[in-house]
Amino acid sequence: MPSIDLTGKVAVVTGSGRGLGLAYAHALAAHGARVVVNDIDETVAEQAVKSIAEAGGTAVAEVVAVGTTEAADRLVNRAVEEFGRLDILVTNAGILRDRVLWKMTDDDFDAVVTTHLKGTFTCARAAAVRMREQGEGGTLVLVGSPAGQRGNFGQTNYAAAKAGIAAMARTWSMELARANITVNAIVPVAATAMTETIPAFAPYVEAMKDGEPLPAFLRKGEGFGTPEDCAALVPFLASDAARSITGQAIGIGGDKVALWSHPQEISTAYADGGWTPDGLAEAFPTSVGAELQTVGIPAPQFPEA
Helix, strand or coil: CCCCCCCCCEEEECCCCCHHHHHHHHHHHHCCCEEEEEECCHHHHHHHHHHHHHCCCEEEEEECCECEHHHHHHHHHHHHHHHCCCCEEEECCCCCCCECHHHCCHHHHHHHHHHHHHHHHHHHHHHHHHHHHHCCCEEEEEECCHHHHHCCCCEHHHHHHHHHHHHHHHHHHHHCHHHCEEEEEEEECECCCCCCCCCCCHHHHHHHHCCCCCCHHHHHHCCCECHHHHHCHHHHHCCHHHCCCCCCEEEEECCEEEEECCCCCCCCCCCCCCCCHHHHHHHHHHCCCCCCCCCCCCCCCCCCC
């Protein structure tokens, strides 16, 4: 296997003060990249920079809430001003405002979509401009979610944003191919502040905090682990070993890595001259509707006691 060496590369990781983002920043720095850490809390951001430095890496902090063009420009400019270039962007920043549809407010929807979807767009656009100017290629890693792949109860805003991020990865992989810029969505599953409140996982997350390892059925069967378990995918995608990988949605968590399929037609039927409502009512149940697709993130499969 090739050695992953990112020496000389410069990365921006949004939302990297804690959790998954911090794990991505540490992993990039451990493989030689210099990192711009981003968070909305200055104390958290500076502590993240300190932890990377203590581990032997190089990082600086840029405190700003992603979403606007101005914030994206600040992040890219900080990378260029501090380190002279930008090679890697990881769009990890995110928030939650969970509500069922009939209780979700405009503010709940707009806040999540602005941070996740618009934040990914504005940061990726600014990074792409810089990378194309440099003329040496680059890597965009867009952070998705199982909720964006399958939907999730109470997460209209979050699921829609994450689904949009996967679609943008596919689109941008085509648009940026000639510039040798790869674009992939990753779909991490880990014990974070966003997942540790899920009742099914809560006892195991608490046990993990007390130093107990997660059981194999979670690490393998559910692909659920620590943020550090997800981090390896980011330096890999930023490396020369992954230059042929673009436009993909790749899941990782625990001991598991997986390739998600693209949406595609799975069954078809035809009617000469086109379909009528009555024709659909007659044919649908035994043709294209014979096996409808499931929705939602499957419930964890716990071993029998």
